[in-house]
Each structure stands twice: as structure tokens, then as C-alpha cells.
Amino acid sequence: MSRGAEAVAAARVWPVAVVGAGPAGLSAAVTAADHGIDVLLVDAGGAPGGQYWRQPGDVVPGGRDPDGRETRPHAEHGGRRLTTLWDALQRHRDSGRLTLLSRTQVWQAVAEDGVFALGLTPSPGSPPGPARVRAERLVLCPGGADRQLPLPGWDLPGVMAAGGVQSLLKGSGTLAGRRVVVAGTGPFLLPVATGLARAGAEVRAVCEAGRPVGWARDLAAVAGVPSKLVEGAGLAAAMVRHRIPYRTRTVVRRAVGTEELEAVELVRLGRDGRPGERVERVEADLLAVGWGFTPALELGLQLGAATRVDVDTSLVLEVDERQRTDVPGVWVAGEACGVGGSVLSDLEGRVAGAAAAEDAGAPPRAGTPARAIGRHRRFARSMHRNHPVPEHWADWLTDDTLLCRCEEVEVGRLREARDELGASDARAVKQVTRIGMGWCQGRVCGFAAACLTAGLEGREVAERDLRALGSRPLAVPVTLAELASLPTGPGQPPQA
Structure with a gap:
């Protein structure tokens, strides 16, 4: 411009x-x-x-x-x-x-x-x-x-958000890895996996935590958006063409490596949603993870x-x-x-x-697309119901698992804040532990911290928990010079 x-x-x-x-x-x-x-x-x-x-x-x-x-x-x-x-x-x-x-x-x-x-x-x-x-x-x-959930080893180089992996590929043609596992939940995992495969990566598995057969119980929502059926069929065909294994009710329990990612440990979720005992190790140099947005x-x-x-x-x-x-x-x-x-x-x-x-x-x-919006919103609700965050995802966390990577706060510290200091909501946990106060300001760890805090109290995550880790006076990083140049004085709005 x-x-x-x-x-x-x-x-x-x-x-x-x-x-x-x-x-x-x-x-x-x-x-x-x-x-x-x-x-x-x-x-x-x-x-x-x-x-x-x-x-x-x-x-x-x-x-x-x-x-x-x-x-x-x-x-x-x-x-x-x-x-x-x-x-x-x-x-x-x-x-x-x-x-x-x-x-x-x-x-x-x-x-x-x-x-x-x-x-x-x-x-x-x-x-x-x-x-x-x-x-x-x-x-x-x-x-x-990308919504992220912590897991042991997720701070290793080679563990990335699925959207970040896709952005690198779309924006600059860069492959973030050659031997790839794509994991999490939701339809977004499929275009990430097929895009990587087309670019030459070996996609060793797509691990979907949910059970997509649940879509059969909500055919009306699917039938209302036929374009999604066409898109889904194309992605399924690409998965077959590239011979990408698709595993349902499967999660990555741990990322393994010393200096960088070397392998992932996969476990299958039981009917109760809890991870099983049998662990499978898959060699990989890239783990692309996405739990929705x-x-x-x-x-x-x-x-x-x-x-x-x-x-x-x-x-x-x-x-x-x-x-x-x-x-x-x-x-x-x-x-x-x-x-x-x-x-x-x-x-x-x-x-x-x-x-x-x-x-x-x-x-x-004239021409407001109200009916089309209604159909797509019904489809979205069905998608969320059929690809939820696993109910017992915290079961694979250890006390030394990093929760807030910016401030290096481990899961055990959050539990201590609740048990020893009485921090029973996300705002109190943030103040006591500094979760969400680092470079990303809670964008990566905020959802997980809010859910973990509510879970320790034996309740569902509430709006107040999510707002506590989602409200930011600065929407993006800004320099001190830019802040110093803001207008000041009587009648000016409050600044950050």
C-alpha cells in the first residue's frame, strides 16, 4: 500500500x-x-x-x-x-x-x-x-x-500445531518433517495429512481420538450440506491413494526424543474414553497435532x-x-x-x-443466506459432538509435563496451586502460577489450563474460566515505542 x-x-x-x-x-x-x-x-x-x-x-x-x-x-x-x-x-x-x-x-x-x-x-x-x-x-x-493440549514431550522440536504445519506448506512449500504422525481430532487432520503426503512426506498415521461412525446418527446434518460430503469423499480418496493409515480412538500419549522428536507413543482409547495399557511406538520426526480451533x-x-x-x-x-x-x-x-x-x-x-x-x-x-447458515451451523454442531476433546485427556499427563511452555510451568504446579494454595478457578491459578503470562499470553495453554482447573474442582469448565485466560489488553505483541507514541491526556481513552 x-x-x-x-x-x-x-x-x-x-x-x-x-x-x-x-x-x-x-x-x-x-x-x-x-x-x-x-x-x-x-x-x-x-x-x-x-x-x-x-x-x-x-x-x-x-x-x-x-x-x-x-x-x-x-x-x-x-x-x-x-x-x-x-x-x-x-x-x-x-x-x-x-x-x-x-x-x-x-x-x-x-x-x-x-x-x-x-x-x-x-x-x-x-x-x-x-x-x-x-x-x-x-x-x-x-x-x-489451533487448539492444543499438552502431552509429555510436546516441547520437543518436531512437535507442531497441525495448522502451523499446513501454513508452512501452503505459504512457502516447506515440509516441516519427512516421517509424520498427524493426531488429535476433527476433519482438519485429513487435509493436513494429504497435503503433506502430496508434498512427499511419509504420513505414518492419522490418529483420530473420536469415533467418526457417530456421524451415522446425525445424517440430517450431513445431508443438509452436500458439499461437505463431496469434500470428505475427496479427502478419503486421497488418504487411500497415499496409503495413509487412519486410526480411530487413538491418541499420542507421549512424544519421545532427547534433542528433537524421534518417535511417538500411541495408545487406543477404551469405550470409557480412558487410554489403554498397550503402547505402540512409531518412529517420526514430525508430530502435527490439532484438537480443533x-x-x-x-x-x-x-x-x-x-x-x-x-x-x-x-x-x-x-x-x-x-x-x-x-x-x-x-x-x-x-x-x-x-x-x-x-x-x-x-x-x-x-x-x-x-x-x-x-x-x-x-x-x-434481498438474498440473506439464512437457511444456508442454519444448515452449516447444524453441521458444525454435529462435527463438534462427533469430534470432541477426549473426556479423560488429562490421564496421560504427568506432574512434570509442561503446561505453560512460555513460563515453564508444569502440570504438577497447577495441581499444587489448587491443593496447597486454594486456587480454585483459572484467574487465581494464573495469578499464582504465571500460566498464560508469557509470550503467547495463554493462546497455547489457556484452554488446557482452564479445563484442568475446572476438572480438579470436579466441574465443567465455565465461561469465567475461559475468559480469565482469553482476555488480553494487547491483542498482538506491540513495541514499547509504539505504546509511548500513543496520545495521552484528558479525554483520551484508557491505554493498555
């Missing part, structure tokens, strides 16, 4: 600002612009598409390849929709209706003087841009990150939006049928209001973008 455009972005008050350019945010921004409203789209990535439609580093809107040809987006799934959105984005940029701030992260959102102020910081390795923009309305589409809620929580606990035990932002939160002028779409996949995120983005545009004065238009 040019310096002149950056100055314009910072100088004016935008009718609508959209945060995040994944399927939800890209759809919301294009829809609002289609309604004739000026839109600012802020995204941390180099090219719109988010993690799901992640593009190689040399593919950007309006960019050219070494032969002078315009670079075009590509995606394994949903590529046609991405192309449509990409072309609409470029059309609105050319007309001046939409401004894109790429490689820019939003670290703070506050309400001031009747508008919303967003604190901005460049993505790592990117040049500085505007430090602050203002908008009358916000559409938050921040996406989410944790929504990114920082900006919504900073603004005081209401939350709820979703079917998959994620804390999500509460929205109505038009994607509105209980904070006037704030809409949310995508994973932040419930993990449901790219198509659902895209549909919610359309609704949120149209609602924000109409609030800005655009005339209403």
Missing part, C-alpha cells in the same frame, strides 16, 4: 472497518462495498485469504509474476469463491471504494467520541504503517488458532462484547441473526462466533457486511 493511501486511511473516519481478510472478513468487506459503502479492510497477511485460503508470499492482489502476468489466487478447496471475492476486492480498490491495509495487525480496539479507534502495528518483518485508524462501525473477523476474541473482549460457551467448549462472541454483538456498531463473523468452517464463515461475512452497510445508510437488499 502506498504512503499516500496509508495517510488517507489514518486521516478519515471510515463508515465500516473490517478486521481480518479470511473467508469471513473478505466476504464482509466486499459485501459492504457492493452496497456502496466505503470500507477499510485490515489484515495481518500479505494477501487476502486468511489461513484457510493462505497464498504463497509472491501472490498479492494486483501483483505481477516475473513474466509480467497478473498473479492469481489459488486454493485447494473453495478456490472459485476465493477468485470471485479477489476480483471484487480488486474492482472496489480500483474504484476507491475499498482500501486494504495488508501486513497490518490490530492490537487494540476502543470506543472514543462516538467512533471506534483501532491501534495498528505492522506484521513481523513489515515496514511501519499508520498507527491508528478510526471507524464508525466494526466487523470483526479475526479467525482462530480456539477463536481469537481479544478485540471483542476489549470492547466488552458478550460471550458464551459453544458446543466444542470454545468461548465465542454472542451474535444475533444479523451477526450483531450487544455492543452497538460491532458485528462479528467467522470463527470468533463459533467454529464452523470456511463456507459458514463466508456466509456469515456476507450477512455482517450487509448489516453494517445498511446501518451506514445503504438500502436493504
Whole structure:
């Protein structure tokens, strides 16, 4: 983005600002612009598409390849929709209706003087841009990150989040390992495994903790979204073609190695959900683990939006049928209001973008995809029910298992905090142990720590537990110099 455009972005008050350019945010921004409203789209990535439609580093809107040809987006799934959105984005940029701030992260959102102020910081390795923009309305589409559960040895080099492994492959063509085990739960494990196999890795096993046969009890939810059947059939065929073993009710109990990952220990879960006694060792130099996704809620929580606990035990932002939160002028779409996949995120983005545009004065238009959203949400609920986090996952933890890797807090320390110091909720545990106070600010360990704390008290994890480890005054890391440059004095909003 040019310096002149950056100055314009910072100088004016935008009718609508959209945060995040994944399927939800890209759809919301294009829809609002289609309604004739000026839109600012802020995204941390180099090219719109988010993690799901992640593009190689040399593919950007309006960019050219070494032969002078315009670079075009590509995606394994949903590529046609991405192309449509990409072309609409470029059309609105050319007309001046939409401004894109790429490689820019939003670290703070506050309400001031009747508008919303967003604190901005460049993505790592990117040049500085505007430090602050203002908008009358916000559409938050921040996406989410891999949910992780601790296990003995998960701090070894070679143990990675499944989404991180996929991002390396999509973004730069980098294979994170050659002998791979993919483990956790949920359909996302399959595209990770097949993508690695196509790139030349030997995928030695996909270990699914759940029992996918449970889908047979909820055929109505599956039949309502036939595209998922087609996608699933394609992934199953790829698994067969690459001869990837698929093991159900199987988990990785331990990652084995001294300086780096050498092998994993697999155990099968019994009918009671507890790990069995028989251990199988599989040699591997990469373990890709994913237990679903944790929504990114920082900006919504900073603004005081209401939350709820979703079917998959994620804390999500509460929205109505038009994607509105209980904070006037704030809409949310995508994973932040419930993990449901790219198509659902895209549909919610359309609704949120149209609602924000109409609030800005655009005339209403027909075509709200309410029925399609309902079908995809039913499918998402069924997916979460059939691929839950194992009830007894804490059984494979030892006292010396690292829970918070940033602060090097072991599981035994959390248990001591409860037994000896009376820390009975996640907030107290955080204060006593420093869990969630390191570099990641609880993004990796927060869910596990909240669940472990509740489990020690013999209760289900509660909204207050998840909020205690999910609320952050800084949504992303920011430098002290940027904080020092913030406006201060009477009438200024409180700073972090």
C-alpha cells in the first residue's frame, strides 16, 4: 500500500472497518462495498485469504509474476469463491471504494467520541504503517488458532500445531518433517495429512481420538450440506491413494526424543474414553497435532462484547441473526462466533457486511443466506459432538509435563496451586502460577489450563474460566515505542 493511501486511511473516519481478510472478513468487506459503502479492510497477511485460503508470499492482489502476468489466487478447496471475492476486492480498490491495509495487525480496539479507534502495528518483518485508524462501525473477523493440549514431550522440536504445519506448506512449500504422525481430532487432520503426503512426506498415521461412525446418527446434518460430503469423499480418496493409515480412538500419549522428536507413543482409547495399557511406538520426526480451533476474541473482549460457551467448549462472541454483538456498531463473523468452517464463515461475512452497510445508510437488499447458515451451523454442531476433546485427556499427563511452555510451568504446579494454595478457578491459578503470562499470553495453554482447573474442582469448565485466560489488553505483541507514541491526556481513552 502506498504512503499516500496509508495517510488517507489514518486521516478519515471510515463508515465500516473490517478486521481480518479470511473467508469471513473478505466476504464482509466486499459485501459492504457492493452496497456502496466505503470500507477499510485490515489484515495481518500479505494477501487476502486468511489461513484457510493462505497464498504463497509472491501472490498479492494486483501483483505481477516475473513474466509480467497478473498473479492469481489459488486454493485447494473453495478456490472459485476465493477468485470471485479477489476480483471484487480488486474492482472496489480500483474504484476507491475499498482500501486494504495488508501486513497490518490490530492490537487494540476502543470506543472514543462516538467512533471506534483501532491501534495498528505492522506484521513481523513489515515496514511501519499508520498507527491508528478510526471507524464508525466494526466487523470483526479475526479467525482462530489451533487448539492444543499438552502431552509429555510436546516441547520437543518436531512437535507442531497441525495448522502451523499446513501454513508452512501452503505459504512457502516447506515440509516441516519427512516421517509424520498427524493426531488429535476433527476433519482438519485429513487435509493436513494429504497435503503433506502430496508434498512427499511419509504420513505414518492419522490418529483420530473420536469415533467418526457417530456421524451415522446425525445424517440430517450431513445431508443438509452436500458439499461437505463431496469434500470428505475427496479427502478419503486421497488418504487411500497415499496409503495413509487412519486410526480411530487413538491418541499420542507421549512424544519421545532427547534433542528433537524421534518417535511417538500411541495408545487406543477404551469405550470409557480412558487410554489403554498397550503402547505402540512409531518412529517420526514430525508430530502435527490439532484438537480443533480456539477463536481469537481479544478485540471483542476489549470492547466488552458478550460471550458464551459453544458446543466444542470454545468461548465465542454472542451474535444475533444479523451477526450483531450487544455492543452497538460491532458485528462479528467467522470463527470468533463459533467454529464452523470456511463456507459458514463466508456466509456469515456476507450477512455482517450487509448489516453494517445498511446501518451506514445503504438500502436493504434481498438474498440473506439464512437457511444456508442454519444448515452449516447444524453441521458444525454435529462435527463438534462427533469430534470432541477426549473426556479423560488429562490421564496421560504427568506432574512434570509442561503446561505453560512460555513460563515453564508444569502440570504438577497447577495441581499444587489448587491443593496447597486454594486456587480454585483459572484467574487465581494464573495469578499464582504465571500460566498464560508469557509470550503467547495463554493462546497455547489457556484452554488446557482452564479445563484442568475446572476438572480438579470436579466441574465443567465455565465461561469465567475461559475468559480469565482469553482476555488480553494487547491483542498482538506491540513495541514499547509504539505504546509511548500513543496520545495521552484528558479525554483520551484508557491505554493498555
